[in-house]
Amino acid sequence: MNDTLMILPSSRYDEIRLVKVPKDLDRNEAYRFATGIIAQAEESNQNCRWEDIAEDLEARGFEPIEALIGPALD
Numbered sequence: 001m002n003d004t005l006m007i008l009p010s011s012r013y014d015e016i017r018l019v020k021v022p023k024d025l026d027r028n029e030a031y032r033f034a035t036g037i038i039a040q041a042e043e044s045n046q047n048c049r050w051e052d053i054a055e056d057l058e059a060r061g062f063e064p065i066e067a068l069i070g071p072a073l074d
Contacts, residue, residue, distance in 0.1 A: 005065065006030060008038070016069055017050065022061030033060055 004021040021030040037060060041053045054064045 004030065006034060006062075008034065013069055013071070015050070016067075017054075018065045018067040019057060020063040020065055024061070030062075034062065037062075 004027065006019050006021050008017040008019060010016050019034070021027075025033060034057065037056045038053055041048045041056050045052065057064070
C-alpha cells in the first residue's frame with residue numbers, strides 16, 4: 001500500500017485535516033490542486049465549512065482520512 005497522504009494545516013489544531021492524494025497526481029500537482037480547490041471554496045463562500053471543502057476535494061479524487069491529533073501544547 002503506497003498511498004500518499006497530505007496534511008492540510010490550520011492555525012487551530014482541531015481543524016488540521018488529513019487527505020489521501022489521488023494516484024494520478026504527483027506531489028506538486030496534488031499541492032496545487034488542493035490549495036486551488038480550498039481557495040476557490042473560500043472565495044466563493046465566506047462561511048464555507050470543512051464539509052464544503054471536503055466535498056470539492058472528493059470530486060477531484062482526494063479522500064479525507066480520519067485522524068486523531070493530540071491537544072495543543074500551550
